[in-house]
Amino acid sequence: MIKRTLFNELKNHLNKKEITFIVGARQAGKTTLMVLLRDFLEKQGEKTVSLNLDIERDKQFFVSQEILIKKIELEIGKSKGYIFLDEIQRKENAGLFLKGIYDMNLPYKFIVSGSGSLELKEKIHESLAGRKIMFELQTLSFNEFANFKTNYQYENNLPDFFTIDQIQTEQLLAEYLNCGGYPKVILDDQLSEKKKTIEEIYRAYLERDISYLLGVQKTEVFTNLVKIIASQIGGLVNFTELSSTLRISAKTIKNYLWYLEKTFVLKRVDPFFRNIRKEISKAPVYYFNDLGLKNYALNEFGNALNFQNAGFLFENFVYKLIQEQTQDSSAKINFWRTTDKAEVDFVLNFGKEIVPIEAKYSHLKEPTLTRSLRGFIEKYRPKRVFVVNLSLNQKIKIDGSEINFTPFYLLKT
16 A cells, blocks of 8 residues: 555544545546545444445445435434445536535535546636635645655655765666656566556557546647647747647637646746846746556656656756645745746745745766856846755855755755
């Protein structure tokens, strides 16, 4: 069993009245988390009911609120209990359906999960305002992956393991960069099996989620857009250029990218700027939530590091590290580009403090800065700067800024 960091957060929320909502990409492990939570509660002697809208015989209990409540009462009575509802996005008007039940003030705690969809991400937010807490489950983080691969031997001192055993650390990083973090992919032993699994995940996403959301059966243009974005990680997205290449309107391009965000495939990063005239202020960049899916889209799954874009793959990886560390804060992740081609991969914007971060897929021998990063430091005088690399761990001072050359496994923003 792969341990998930989110499990403890969910466990701590079980005593709260609000609905515990678990959302995330298809096959990210939501159902497994639900099973673990249910098992935990039953071991405590608590009563539970579990229903899944992907199971045909369970659908009959969602015809109306009255029928669902009768089913729950039949199973555990009218006293305290925990109700698990999986794949709720299959229920039309799920937000209103759950709102009505919640407002009845029943003695039940609801734990609900679903894949990303328009209904789940948008209407449920509106319908259940103040009645739910949303928990987003990503595919496995690098630390979750590394702990599993090392049989949790170093679970309490993983940074020390990474620092001491750099050969195994780089082997783990290579596998993660090549294959990503989908649990089923990680559990497969052979690369051939991993490829079949990631293909099934990709096809299910296109054929079920996207066909349903867009109301179309042919998704070739959508697939081609995914391939183009995958091929230009960290590059500015020119909507006019994409429109010309794919022969669809720029509006449709933006719509498709919006769906890719809402279904947990992509993350949009907007530019950081203070001087609109000199700094690019509109075009975003995109990163993938899972590197395996990105590699599969380009037919590079399991072999991505042998291509020239390995540095961009590492950049996407560093984005994920930053995102994991800032997801519960108000910090924004931006990037910096100027009209004269200066650029910094990431600018972590805390409001009063900004922190530039560069990703370098190399074993730096000594602390050196790019001209662009020096330019940013001179312009904005940040207190902290990070150059995330494979092994160099050293600090220097430049004009009052602390420059942290930090191995990826020690990054703390």
